[in-house]
Amino acid sequence: METLKRTLSIFLRIIISIILLIFLFRQVDKKALFWIIKNADKPLLFLAFFIASVNYILCLLRWEMLLKAVNIRLPLKRVIISFSGGTFFSLFLPSTIGGDFMRSVDLAAHTKRPSEVIATVLLDRLSGYIGLAVLSLSALLFGWRFVQDRSVLFCVIIITAILIAILLVLFNGFLYSKINNFLRSPNAGKIRELIKDLQKEIYIFKHHKKIIVNNLIVSILIQAASPVIFYIIALSLGVKIKIIYFFIFVPIIGAITLLPISIGGLGLRDATTIFFFAKAGMSKDLAFAMSLLSFFFILFYGAMGGLIYVLTIHHRRLQRNQPPPL
Secondary structure (H helix, E strand, O other): OOHHHHHHHHHHHHHHHHHHHHHHHHHHHHHHHHHHOOOOOHHHHHHHHHHHHHHHHHHHHHHHHHHHOOOOOOOHHHHHHHHHHHHOOOOOOOHHHHHHHHHHHHHHHHHOOHHHHHHHHHHHHHHHHHHHHHHHHHHHHHHHHHHHHHHHHHHHHHHHHHHHHHHHHHHHHHHHHHHHHHHHHHHHHHHHHHHHHHHHHHHHHHOOHHHHHHHHHHHHHHHOOOOOHHHHHHHHHOOOOOHHHHHHHHHHHHHHHHHOOOOOOOOHHHHHHHHHHHHHOOHHHHHHHHHHHHHHHHHHHHHHHHHHHHHHHHHHHHHHHHOOOO
């Protein structure tokens, strides 16, 4: 039954992505779209691709930093394998959350320390979300005169409110106890224990303030790179608009794309990109082309991650028969 639900969920997201793409392709001139992509400035695209590559490396190092903080010290090769699997499965499972689940399962099975691994993955995702919120708020603060749109302000407020709520639940003892009281039913036993273990592991990081600060700095750099990547892609297409628009819109687009309703954000990312960048005067054809090119980067890294994950299956099976390193 559970396998059937997962299969239906993936199938539904594929359908939603296809419907969104069909709708968007009907809104643009397809010949013009493919001409724009074909004639993009290749050196600029390569530069955007290079920055995206550095971004993935920073994401990997950010997670490894948290693993070391809870004394999970593994060869970098082993962390890369789990991270690559997460990158691949995030294309098919619910947004980046599905990829986080897969890397948690993979590394937890190897280390036999599931609560610590899950806590690092959760904090890794949370720090990225903090970086996204900080970047969105800062860009909106300094660039409001360029946008002056209540829908954009509303999106940023929602992103920030969700983040504050998550932080309060995880790090505020009073709110945590209140939520824990809601899980008193017999059927919630496993969920309650999981939340309890997670909070216990997360609290360990309160004694690693330097690591948390460094982690947040890396997260802000990662989030700041995404608008730059989009900006360079736009330049390769001949678009010349102020970079502040990218620092305002791209974090919001990234947050919306986290919604688990499409495959790898395909379709949803394109629709929101067209919607927001229309406010900066960008045509639908150019915005769609920019979004498709950025998705190609995601698809490439996902495929590479899948290749690494598949080629190391035998290696991982051998490792599980060995005691994990202390």
